[in-house]
Amino acid sequence: MTKSLKTKNLPAEQDFENHLHLTEARWFAVYTGYKREKKVVELLAQKGITAYVPLQRLTRHYTRKTRQVELPLISCYVFVKITQAQYVPVLETQFVQRFLKIRRNLLAIPEAEIDLLRRIVGELTEIEIETIGELRQGDEVEVIAGQLTGLKGVLVEKRGRQKLVVELKTLGYDLLMEVNPGHLSKLQPGSLS
Structure with a gap:
């Protein structure tokens, strides 16, 4: 009488990405x-x-x-x-x-x-401005002045007349930054998608 051994089908070894390099830091x-x-x-x-x-x-x-x-x-x-x-x-x-x-x-x-x-x-500039124009909570905005020029995000909150809180997405994190309203430009809805 011969017994047959049953082997489980093991999943193929999964490939994982590893960006470490021998010479390039x-x-x-x-x-x-x-x-x-x-x-x-x-x-x-x-x-x-x-x-x-x-x-x-x-x-x-x-x-x-x-x-x-x-x-x-x-x-x-x-x-x-x-x-x-x-x-x-x-x-x-x-x-x-x-x-x-x-x-x-x-x-x-x-x-x-x-x-x-x-x-x-390194954002150290603090320029005061009188009006915040037509920006509203939830508006998609782009930073157009200062060291953060070019960054895009969503207006989360108004803190008085001189400060707006903008959510910037990077490194998989939502960074909340206080930004001067004069440093922002409103984007068309859906621009961040």
Whole structure:
């Protein structure tokens, strides 16, 4: 009597994208411990690894004093520009938890996205304007002045006469930015699609 063994049909090994390159350094995002972004950048710099955390300068008012503080634009994220050989040293860095992966894919972040973050945190111009024209909540808008020129988003909220909150989509995040109304131009509906 012969017994036949039944084998399960295993799915073919799935291909996952990995944008790490042997010689070309590319940008990737890593998760860090809470409030450890600046320390991670410092530790990576000691290893000779290029790291960047977009910091926004804020004014904090306390009972007896006012302080300028720099806080990360996106909590618990640091961006690293690495080659394949630097992948493990980044993971071995204290306070680095893991690389950001999208559906198991290790995707590089385009240089333009990093430049966008740099432009966002470098936005220092504050021009006052009297009227906000015909912009309304939900309007699709484009930034036409300042360091954020060319970015498109949706008007979320009006904060008085001088500030509008615009939702900008980048890196899979919705960034809410206060923008001067004089820096915006209304787009035709459906322009962002």
